[in-house]
Amino acid sequence: MKSMSTPFSFLHHLTCARCHEIYEADTQAHLCQCGSPLLASYDLEAAREHLSKEMLREREPSLWRYHELLPVRSPENVVTLGEGMTPLLPLPRLGAQLDMPQLYVKDEGTIPTGSFKARGAAVGVSRAKELGVKTLAMPTNGNAGGAWATYAARAGLDTYIVMPEEAPLITRNECAISGAHLFLVQGLISDAGAIVGRAVKAHQWYDASTLKEPYRIEGKKTMGYEIAEQFNWQVPDVILYPTGGGVGIIGIYKALREMQALGWIGERLPRLVAVQAEECAPIVKAWQEGKTESVLWPHSRTIAFGINVPKALGDFLVLDAIRATQGCALAVSDTELLAAQAQLAQTEGLFICPEGAATLVAAKQLRASGWIKADERVVLLNTGSGIKYPNTVQVSVPLLQPQDELPVSIAG
Numbered sequence: 001m002k003s004m005s006t007p008f009s010f011l012h013h014l015t016c017a018r019c020h021e022i023y024e025a026d027t028q029a030h031l032c033q034c035g036s037p038l039l040a041s042y043d044l045e046a047a048r049e050h051l052s053k054e055m056l057r058e059r060e061p062s063l064w065r066y067h068e069l070l071p072v073r074s075p076e077n078v079v080t081l082g083e084g085m086t087p088l089l090p091l092p093r094l095g096a097q098l099d100m101p102q103l104y105v106k107d108e109g110t111i112p113t114g115s116f117k118a119r120g121a122a123v124g125v126s127r128a129k130e131l132g133v134k135t136l137a138m139p140t141n142g143n144a145g146g147a148w149a150t151y152a153a154r155a156g157l158d159t160y161i162v163m164p165e166e167a168p169l170i171t172r173n174e175c176a177i178s179g180a181h182l183f184l185v186q187g188l189i190s191d192a193g194a195i196v197g198r199a200v201k202a203h204q205w206y207d208a209s210t211l212k213e214p215y216r217i218e219g220k221k222t223m224g225y226e227i228a229e230q231f232n233w234q235v236p237d238v239i240l241y242p243t244g245g246g247v248g249i250i251g252i253y254k255a256l257r258e259m260q261a262l263g264w265i266g267e268r269l270p271r272l273v274a275v276q277a278e279e280c281a282p283i284v285k286a287w288q289e290g291k292t293e294s295v296l297w298p299h300s301r302t303i304a305f306g307i308n309v310p311k312a313l314g315d316f317l318v319l320d321a322i323r324a325t326q327g328c329a330l331a332v333s334d335t336e337l338l339a340a341q342a343q344l345a346q347t348e349g350l351f352i353c354p355e356g357a358a359t360l361v362a363a364k365q366l367r368a369s370g371w372i373k374a375d376e377r378v379v380l381l382n383t384g385s386g387i388k389y390p391n392t393v394q395v396s397v398p399l400l401q402p403q404d405e406l407p408v409s410i411a412g
């Protein structure tokens with residue numbers, strides 16, 4: 001009998017997240033006929049036989065350590081800058097102040113391109129390259145554009161990107177330096193999406209919009225695998241996630257279900273919390289009203305630009321994930337999240353992005369209401385580096401002349 005070698009990926013087919021129609025995985029695919037996102041399905045029984053969590057110990061500290069559970073079939077198509085296995089840091093000083101002694105941050109600020117969007121871009125671009133894509137297009141709130149432009153440059157793909165003119169300036173520069181065709185729109189990400197939608201139709205480009213191709217989420221789900229592995233396969237009690245398009249939280253939930261099927265974690269799941277901004281909280285509103293889908297949020301705005309998404313294509317999946325894990329959704333104000341950003345920098349030396357800071361505000365509120373108990377293990381997902389948002393910090397610094405002494409009083 002011929003011995004079969006273990007495949008690099010156990011990707012099996014694509015499944016519609018709403019009507020469960022099945023699609024073949026090895027051609028370029030976008031939405032289901034019913035208009036909903038397609039999700040990658042793996043042969044998890046075979047994966048369970050061939051792969052054990054112990055085998056991971058020897059592997060490189062990048063998200064590709066989970067390659068059997070990622071969609072890229074052949075290692076030659078992997079486009080990587082070393083993304084993944086970001087630190088899971090305890091926050092002892094802040095945790096003591098807030099009566100959450102087991103408070104942690106999963107810090108995506110250290111990943112290439114400075115945001116967790118690198119995960120989706122690495123896997124999405126690798127798979128696009130594998131499927132023969134030459135040109136891709138996407139709308140973005142900034143970080144995803146920067147990440148996709150970067151990885152597409154490494155893969156030699158041509159990229160068209162449209163972002164709101166108010167998106168963080170640095171993400172514009174990332175796209176430009178990487179040679180992407182960049183356009184700004186006077187409007188929101190939803191307006192950018194409409195422009196991209198017309199262009200992909202007209203030019204037959206690959207539409208890399210959030211959840212309009214099935215593989216970006218596969219990169220993002222690795223945050224879930226990493227959190228479980230970093231806690232030695234004992235999942236935490238609560239994970240708080242800053243939710244815009246929702247891909248991160250849907251991905252983490254998908255990873256949790258896959259890990260259960262693989263026998264890597266037990267029955268108990270962390271309660272997933274979707275955190276939004278008060279002036280852009282469509283998913284929170286839907287959750288409070290017991291709805292299964294959100295309604296477009298008019299005139300949305302927040303300084304946490306990545307979560308300024310007035311209507312997410314995958315809103316029903318976010319709401320599913322929250323409900324299935326007995327989680328919740330809540331909104332926080334810009335004033336509170338800016339204060340939390342400074343508090344984390346001052347107590348723990350972490351300059352996180354405003355989106356990540358929103359999760360700290362939410363954790364405080366949930367601890368105060370008793371929803372989070374003092375003995376619970378709580379993970380804040382910091383989705384990016386504060387360094388990408390220099391303008392969120394207001395500084396007023398004294399200017400000295402070369403002959404001046406430092407105007408400080410030295411005690412004692």
Ligand SMILES: Cc1ncc(COP(=O)(O)O)c(C=O)c1O
Pocket residue numbers: 115117141142143144210242243244245246247248249305306307353355356383384
């Ligand atoms: C820093 C940051 N955090 C969070 C998000 C929201 O991501 P998701 O689509 O996973 O909800 C974004 C999206 O642009 C982002 O840039």
Ligand SMILES: [Zn+2]
Pocket residue numbers: 016017018019020021032033034035036
């Ligand atoms: Zn469908």
